Amino acid sequence: MNFTATVKQELISLPLEKTCCMTSELNALTACCGSLALLGGGRVQLHYATQSAGVLRRIFTLLKQRHGISAAPRLVRLNSFGGVRQYQLRLTAEDSRTLLRSMDPQRRESAGLRGVPVRMTRRICCRRAWIRGAFLGCGTVTDPARGYRAEFVLADASRAAHLVRLLELAGVPAARIVRRGSEVVYLRQGDALVTLLGLMGASRAVFHVENVRAAGSLSGSVNRATNCDHANLSKQLSAAQRQVEQITRISLACGLTALPRELEEMARLRLSNPDAGLRELGEMTSPPLTKSGVQQRLRRIAAFAQALDGTAPHNP
Numbered sequence: 001m002n003f004t005a006t007v008k009q010e011l012i013s014l015p016l017e018k019t020c021c022m023t024s025e026l027n028a029l030t031a032c033c034g035s036l037a038l039l040g041g042g043r044v045q046l047h048y049a050t051q052s053a054g055v056l057r058r059i060f061t062l063l064k065q066r067h068g069i070s071a072a073p074r075l076v077r078l079n080s081f082g083g084v085r086q087y088q089l090r091l092t093a094e095d096s097r098t099l100l101r102s103m104d105p106q107r108r109e110s111a112g113l114r115g116v117p118v119r120m121t122r123r124i125c126c127r128r129a130w131i132r133g134a135f136l137g138c139g140t141v142t143d144p145a146r147g148y149r150a151e152f153v154l155a156d157a158s159r160a161a162h163l164v165r166l167l168e169l170a171g172v173p174a175a176r177i178v179r180r181g182s183e184v185v186y187l188r189q190g191d192a193l194v195t196l197l198g199l200m201g202a203s204r205a206v207f208h209v210e211n212v213r214a215a216g217s218l219s220g221s222v223n224r225a226t227n228c229d230h231a232n233l234s235k236q237l238s239a240a241q242r243q244v245e246q247i248t249r250i251s252l253a254c255g256l257t258a259l260p261r262e263l264e265e266m267a268r269l270r271l272s273n274p275d276a277g278l279r280e281l282g283e284m285t286s287p288p289l290t291k292s293g294v295q296q297r298l299r300r301i302a303a304f305a306q307a308l309d310g311t312a313p314h315n316p
């Protein structure tokens with residue numbers, strides 16, 4: 001599985017959130033992988049197309065949950081793209097109208113998907129959901145071993161401008177170019193990529209990117225966390241789990257390089273070895289540490305993470 005597919009797999013397995021966010025995610029998916037066909041008489045038909053069965057399932061679930069709409073999915077092989085599989089969902093004219101009206105009650109549905117009502121993404125939670133939906137619909141991310149790059153390919157400038165604005169509000173600097181008639185929104189910087197993945201809820205992908213980044217500054221033995229699947233991870237000792245969460249929080253807030261060098265080393269080791277015991281972690285540091293030495297560093301990391309949340313000044 002390439003990294004894009006891995007990240008999408010993680011995102012579509014996230015539980016559905018609040019009603020407002022479900023609406024927002026569905027609207028983004030509609031804007032990014034939906035298209036309209038005119039049926040005559042001012043009627044339109046909404047049609048979703050994606051290469052991911054999982055993404056189609058997510059659309060299907062959201063349609064059902066939010067609007068009680070169900071439609072039969074189809075699998076099509078696109079001869080013009082070397083037999084690429086495409087999953088499609090076609091709504092009836094009636095359902096299409098219901099959905100488009102809900103996206104923007106003031107406009108005629110034939111106005112299409114161009115405009116994205118800003119009031120739909122006023123809350124932070126809904127903005128995150130919109131960005132996640134957009135990524136599922138039209139996003140890709142390069143394997144971090146080959147560079148830090150994510151991009152979204154959108155059909156028109158107004159949707160691209162909306163996405164750039166949402167990304168900027170979320171602290172992710174993004175740029176735009178036009179490529180082969182499509183609007184491309186992209187970012188290519190490690191910190192921006194980590195923030196993007198984190199705000200969408202792809203925490204395993206965040207660990208993976210942090211590991212790859214760490215491999216640049218530490219010796220090469222740092223790639224185990226990615227192979228640890230979620231089921232296993234959640235079975236780990238709650239202490240290790242909590243440490244990983246604290247470290248991710250630090251990473252998202254200010255980057256692990258904000259930690260003193262010895263704590264940064266410990267943080268990266270913990271991220272790469274979520275299932276290692278304290279003694280094992282101690283053997284991996286250079287020079288090696290005793291169990292209580294490891295414990296002490298982990299406590300300082302915890303204090304640093306706590307200081308990020310509260311107002312107390314941190315003193316790691």
Ligand SMILES: [Zn+2]
Nearest residue numbers: 020021125126
């Ligand atoms: Zn929301």
